Amino acid sequence: MPTVFAHALVPVAVGLGLGRRRIPARLLITGAVAAMLPDADVVAFKFGIAYADALGHRGASHSLVFALLLGALSACFHRPLRARAWTAFLFVACSVLSHPLLDMLTNGGLGVGLLWPWSEQRFFAPWQVIEVSPFAHRFFSARGVEVLWSEARWIGVPALLLMAVLAAPRILWERRQSR
Numbered sequence: 001m002p003t004v005f006a007h008a009l010v011p012v013a014v015g016l017g018l019g020r021r022r023i024p025a026r027l028l029i030t031g032a033v034a035a036m037l038p039d040a041d042v043v044a045f046k047f048g049i050a051y052a053d054a055l056g057h058r059g060a061s062h063s064l065v066f067a068l069l070l071g072a073l074s075a076c077f078h079r080p081l082r083a084r085a086w087t088a089f090l091f092v093a094c095s096v097l098s099h100p101l102l103d104m105l106t107n108g109g110l111g112v113g114l115l116w117p118w119s120e121q122r123f124f125a126p127w128q129v130i131e132v133s134p135f136a137h138r139f140f141s142a143r144g145v146e147v148l149w150s151e152a153r154w155i156g157v158p159a160l161l162l163m164a165v166l167a168a169p170r171i172l173w174e175r176r177q178s179r
């Protein structure tokens with residue numbers, strides 16, 4: 001995994017880029033939390049479930065089905081999230097899906113179980129450019145700094161660019177309207 005907070009950067013950048021009228025604050029926060037959620041599967045280690053198991057780390061919780069389920073759940077709660085059902089569904093499902101897609105770009109561990117429950121195959125991207133994050137207890141080390149630098153380059157910078165690309169036309173449009 002990239003560091004868990006790096007995963008939250010993606011929905012935050014997209015949400016801020018699209019603006020509060022399209023992605024209200026509550027939905028933005030839900031998306032950010034949802035993007036970190038797949039890594040809650042590390043508790044599997046505590047229960048003695050192997051990494052490579054379907055319920056192990058980067059397994060079922062890193063699947064397309066899991067992303068769609070969380071999207072559907074958010075659509076059910078679209079009113080308290082102050083968004084339309086479709087917006088809640090798309091934003092949360094894409095936020096969750098961004099997690100395994102980023103994990104696929106890391107250079108360590110096992111791949112992600114994107115097609116669970118149909119296949120237990122673990123997938124990696126052809127380009128594994130992100131330094132894999134060590135688990136928490138080894139994090140504060142030279143290796144930790146290396147991981148953060150790698151995430152800043154491969155997640156932080158693209159997220160900022162994406163936010164700018166999404167925000168620029170909206171801000172220009174709003175300025176024109178208010179003139």
Ligand SMILES: [Zn+2]
Nearest residue numbers: 001038039103
């Ligand atoms: Zn992960």
